[in-house]
Amino acid sequence: MADVLSQSEIDALLSALSAGELEAEELPKEEEKQKVKVYDFRSPQKFSKEHIRALEVIHDNFARIISNYLTAQVRKNTKINIQTVEQITYEEFIHSVPNPTIMTVFKMPPLNGTVLFEMNPTFSFNVIDILLGGNGERTHVNKEFTDIDKNIIFNVASGLVSNLKLAWEDVLDVSIEIENIETNPALNQTLAPNEPVALITFSVEMGKSSTFIHLCIPYLSIEKFLDKLVMQNWFQSNEDEENEHIRKKIRNRINNVEVDVAVQLGKTDIIVDDFLRLAAGDVLVLDNKASSPVDVFIENELCYYAKPGIMGKKMGISILDSVRKDVESDE
Structure with missing residues (x-):
């Protein structure tokens, strides 16, 4: 901590400045320490922490759904958990994917563009082995996928991807449109190499084997729906739906x-003696003309003006206007 100057030292310093004995540039200055954050323009961070957190919540639910789905398909206890959600470039994702692999290319309208779901060879061949009667415990398979392998794994991949609709239903109503399956990731050039993507990694435990699968969502696909990935809006939306x-x-x-609805055609004042003398056929003159609107009372409160008339064999009224009452406030 810097020493505190006394009043006499401050006066002496000001006197020296006034007399020109000391220049202002010669005064000691504290070193300003600035924290500089490194930013790579080749890999711009377009997903905020809030967006990453929202994607993690959505696909954590997706992991639980496909765990049950895959367990039912292979008749073997399968645990799938979300591991990481990170932003990388499309080029980094493609270079990290083994060749061959099973990459499902599909669309999620109303999201734009294509989304990729990658299942590495270890996972794919284990599933194929189980569905063909094996135990699914082969640790390493070094071969290309045959047409039969592709057809078998296509059904499994389609089922896994279709469950994204359930995972996203609380955020956005999406539909799944599967386009094709690729085994060579280098051939899939749907995005620019430096295009940012959200890479969601899942760990899969099936029997004694443990492996990973990946979901790649381009930023361009969800750019128009980023407001849906703010978790605060989810609760607000749920609250609005509950209030509605x-x-x-x-x-x-x-x-x-x-x-009770009552219609007042008009009114008049008579004395008690005339009231007692009333008989059938007497005529009372009202204060309202036959062509003038009549008053409509709801529970003894004047609410509408109407025009009297006949509906079939019954009398009726046609509402002309409502009574606008000023709200009186206590002062």
């Missing part, structure tokens, strides 16, 4: 309540 449900329920209850 309550409003509809209250509205339905109110709609079934019976109320």
